[in-house]
Amino acid sequence: MDRVQISEGLQGSDGLVRRPASPSTGGAHEHRWWILAVIGMAQLMVVLDATIVNIALPSAQQDLGFTDGNRQWIVTAYALAFGSLLLLGGRIADLVGRKLVFMVGLAGFAGASALGGAAGSFTMLVTARALQGIFAALLAPAALSLLTTTFTDPKERAKAFGIYGAIAGTGGAVGLLLGGVLTEYLDWRWCLYVNLAIAALALVGGSRLLHGGRPDDRPKLDVPGTLLVSAGLFCIVYGFSNAETHAWSSASTWGFLVIGALLVAAFAWWQTRATHPLLPLRVVLDRDRGASFLAMFISGAGMFGVFLFLTYYLQQILAYTPVKTGLAFLPMVGVMIVASVVTTNNLVPRMGAKPIVPLGMGLSAAGMVWMTALDLNSGYLTHVLPPLLVLGLGLGLIFAPAMSMATMGVEAHDAGVASAMVNTSQQVGGSIGTALLNTLATSAATNYLVGRQPTPDVMAEAQLRSYSTAYWWSALFFALGLVVSYVLYRRGAPAQQQGEATTVHV
Structure with a gap:
């Protein structure tokens, strides 16, 4: 494909290579690392809310008195609104300005969280969760596009996306830990109220640091x-x-x-x-960008195998408390953060995404296969922790490079929708993966129980079979991701290097 130069890099007095100054480029670059902190808080809030309520569900159900059949809607309402409106949210950010949409998303998410925390009925809680999803669909694309337009120097961009990718990838695990702590020591409602504190900090920082970020040549809806x-x-x-x-x-x-x-x-x-x-084909038909969207989709589907089923395993088989379950995931989070930063800062600029993302897919698949050996007598240090660390390394090699490559070189008026595609890919992949893995796991348990007496030992073994089935299928997802990412990603370092023009593939 031909590469069209859209802007020449200019060297400022501080030696950084930047695009020509424009009110549409996003942030106040002299405060770019503080901007990253604000964006990171917003992204963490959005991602952890996909899992933090899971831990609180039993307590909320007992408090509000809703049925097991209705329980899934507390999670599904958020996923439905978030997943279906992301592309629209991304385009709105391009149309009316990334800062405005970011701030509205933050304020709305906080308001919806307050409504959910004060819920006195099932209907009120589901409504609040749907509103959270709507405002998250505004917030998430605006956050990523602000990051894209704030960090234009390749080396700094790599560091920023390493940190952002780690937050996006580990937010689910952080949600499990935070949800466990808040539910066990305070009340399930604090799993929603905690967003008020996060949003308040991000709103103060965003109002002081961010610029408008509305392209001059903004498209129509x-x-x-x-x-x-x-x-x-x-x-x-x-x-x-x-x-x-x-x-x-x-x-x-x-x-x-x-x-x-x-x-x-x-x-x-x-x-x-x-x-x-709404989604120009130039955004998705670039090979590196398309490969990144698929990598986010596939890894999103496979990742939930560990967050969902390993959580059940730790609590139901090893009898961990919610807090202890969350702590068990922390080493994986630490490895993932380090891997994300090192990868995007040192490896991808030299080698490109082609060897890195497929390697991450392979390691993630290996970690999932390793988990199939967990049994009733497995210990944390010897059996659970090693595959968790391998998985954390693998996911760290996937998320940050894929996010960076998915938004690299995109034109200013497409930054929001390109960022939305990243989130859409992961969200829809996660929804599909959760449903498929849950169905396959349930079928495995049911098949094992056929012709057997439902004694405690037999029931425990049936659970293990269901978890193992989910791990095997998660491994298959990652193996597919290895093939897809290896075939689609271009060889060599990314085209956008220090001192070169930003490029768009058409």
């Missing part, structure tokens, strides 16, 4: 495309969420999946004809 993709993603996420409680043969499962697939296909067709497409 593609209304038909918005309706098609939002409805399509809603149906897909809803269909896979239904698969957790309904049979795959149920019309409420496959019907929504078929409708969602048709709507997304219609959206793709419309993008080739729209005057102002």
Whole structure:
């Protein structure tokens, strides 16, 4: 593909290579590391809320008195709103300004969290979770596009994306730990109230540090495309969420999946004809960018195998408390942070993503296979920790490089929607992975119990079989990611290097 130069790098008095100054470039670069702290807090809030409520669910259910059948909607309402509106949120950031959308997303997320924390009924809690998802769909793309436009020097960009990728990848584990601490020592409502403190800090920092970030040549909103993709993603996420409680043969499962697939296909067709497409094909058809979107999708599907099923294993088989369960994930988080920073700062600029992301996929697959050996007598230090560390290393090699490559070289007026695609890929991948793995695990347990007496030992063994099945399938997802990322990523260092022009592949 031809590479079109869109701006020449200019060297400032401090020696940094930057794009020409423009009110649309995003942040106050002299405070860029403080901007990263603000963006990181917002991203952590969005990601940890996908898991923090899981730990609080039993207490919330007992307090509000809703049924087991309704329990899934506390999680699904957030995922549905978040996943289906991300692309629209990204384009809104491009249209009206990244700072404004970021600040509105923060304030709205905090308000929805306060509503959920004060919920006196199931309906009120589900409504609050859906509102959280709506405002997260505004906040997440704006945060990543602000990061993209704030850090333009390749070396600093690598460090920033290493930290951001680590936050995005480990937020789920942090949510498990924080949810355990808050539920065990305070109350389940604090799993929602904690967002008020995080949002307040980010709002103060954002108001002082961020610039408007609205491109001069901002595009118009593609209304038909918005309706098609939002409805399509809603149906897909809803269909896979239904698969957790309904049979795959149920019309409420496959019907929504078929409708969602048709709507997304219609959206793709419309993008080739729209005057102002919501998702311009130039954003997704670049090989490195497309490979990154697929890497985020596949790793999102596989990652939930460890967060969901290892949590159950630690609590139900090894009898860990919620707090102890969260602490058990911390070493993996530490390895992932170090791997993310080192990879994007030192390895990707020299070798490119092609050897790094496939290696991360391979290590993640190996970690999941290793976990299939866990049994009733496994110990943490000797059996649980080693595969966790391998998985943390693998995920660290995937997330930060993929996020950086997915947004590198994108034009200013496409920064929001490109950032939204990163989040959409991971969110939809996670929803699909959770539903598939949960269904496969449940089937494995059911098949094992056929013809056996449901004694405590037999029930425990059935649980182990279900977890092992989930780990094997997660390993298969990562193995697929290894092949896809190796085939699609270009060889060599990224085109955007210090002193060179930013490039867009068309």
